[in-house]
Amino acid sequence: MVNINKHRIEVIKTQNSKINEVDFNSLSFGEIFTDHMFECDFINGKWQKPKIRPYEALTIDPSARVFHYGQAVFEGMKAYKDDNDVIWLFRPDENFKRINKSAARLAIPEFPEDYFFEGLKELLKLDREWIKKGVGNSLYVRPFVIATEPAIAALPAEQYKFMIICSPAKSYYTGEVRVLFAKKYSRAASGGTGFAKAAGNYAAQFYPTNLANKKGYQQIIWTDANTHKYLEEAGTMNIFFRVNDTLLTAPISDRILDGITRKSVIELAKDYNIDFEIRPITVKEIKEAAQNHELKEIFGAGTAAVINPIVGFEHDGSKYELPKLDNSYASFFKEKLTNIQYNKAEDIHNWRYKV
Numbered sequence: 001m002v003n004i005n006k007h008r009i010e011v012i013k014t015q016n017s018k019i020n021e022v023d024f025n026s027l028s029f030g031e032i033f034t035d036h037m038f039e040c041d042f043i044n045g046k047w048q049k050p051k052i053r054p055y056e057a058l059t060i061d062p063s064a065r066v067f068h069y070g071q072a073v074f075e076g077m078k079a080y081k082d083d084n085d086v087i088w089l090f091r092p093d094e095n096f097k098r099i100n101k102s103a104a105r106l107a108i109p110e111f112p113e114d115y116f117f118e119g120l121k122e123l124l125k126l127d128r129e130w131i132k133k134g135v136g137n138s139l140y141v142r143p144f145v146i147a148t149e150p151a152i153a154a155l156p157a158e159q160y161k162f163m164i165i166c167s168p169a170k171s172y173y174t175g176e177v178r179v180l181f182a183k184k185y186s187r188a189a190s191g192g193t194g195f196a197k198a199a200g201n202y203a204a205q206f207y208p209t210n211l212a213n214k215k216g217y218q219q220i221i222w223t224d225a226n227t228h229k230y231l232e233e234a235g236t237m238n239i240f241f242r243v244n245d246t247l248l249t250a251p252i253s254d255r256i257l258d259g260i261t262r263k264s265v266i267e268l269a270k271d272y273n274i275d276f277e278i279r280p281i282t283v284k285e286i287k288e289a290a291q292n293h294e295l296k297e298i299f300g301a302g303t304a305a306v307i308n309p310i311v312g313f314e315h316d317g318s319k320y321e322l323p324k325l326d327n328s329y330a331s332f333f334k335e336k337l338t339n340i341q342y343n344k345a346e347d348i349h350n351w352r353y354k355v
């Protein structure tokens with residue numbers, strides 16, 4: 001069943017939906033994918049006609065540059081269904097801008113805006129049954145670009161594949177999250193790719209994160225690579241600290257991802273007159289604040305993680321547990337944000353995007 005829509009995306013629908021095999025009540029993050037995928041190739045200096053087709057494995061030449069040099073970038077977005085079955089995205093224009101910013105840093109050609117939005121909309125409409133209603137349910141949307149040119153000289157590729165795949169999601173972290181403040185390893189250096197959603201940024205965290213996991217920490221809060229004195233981000237999330245009633249977060253830089261959830265939390269803090277400071281945050285001040293009982297909360301903010309409280313941390317052998325609060329900023333921001341995302345509250349910033 002092939003259909004060319006008005007925007008000339010070729011659509012090939014699956015004849016064998018997998019949806020009835022899925023238990024939507026017990027989803028591990030990112031393991032199940034919907035029936036269709038969006039695909040667009042860059043060949044001969046331009047993006048070719050996009051296609052949506054049944055989700056399946058790809059055939060890619062073993063010499064494709066992505067396998068050798070990691071020339072790949074991605075995005076993370078979520079689609080939500082409201083009580084009236086309307087599908088919404090949250091600030092997708094930000095994801096579009098960021099994937100092209102990431103792409104530019106990895107010498108990947110820019111992807112056209114109309115293909116991005118039309119592809120997203122067509123794909124989400126086709127797989128709409130995979131988006132379940134109710135706060136906590138969403139469809140995680142993963143656009144990505146890989147260098148497919150079969151050639152192993154260490155050069156930027158001349159052929160790429162842009163894809164969007166989707167995965168029904170609940171929470172990213174299950175259970176309590178404790179973090180280790182980085183002291184030896186680094187995620188990003190000045191002038192590097194830390195601000196980009198470059199695949200290699202994530203791979204480079206796996207080994208130190210495995211070591212942290214063995215010590216009982218789910219995640220690392222990365223510190224600046226030069227001095228390890230400043231707290232930057234957590235790799236899967238940006239990080240906020242609440243000292244007394246002031247919210248602190250590090251300024252974005254070429255080492256820190258410009259998180260969409262992060263900037264939304266900052267906007268919400270302004271809306272609700274919550275004091276915040278965007279400035280370099282030292283390990284020392286956070287440890288002192290914890291010792292003085294002034295550190296009330298740490299939480300992460302990200303698309304996959306939403307707002308995730310952090311219950312404790314370790315640095316240089318010293319361990320700290322955070323107090324359990326009835327009125328935490330983490331729950332406040334999570335509620336405000338999800339109410340907007342699920343069309344349960346007014347959207348004064350125009351963050352919602354109707355599919």
Ligand code: COI
Pocket residue numbers: 075076077235236237302303304305
């Ligand atoms: C996201 O939050 O969308 C991300 O890309 C983080 C990833 C580690 C799941």
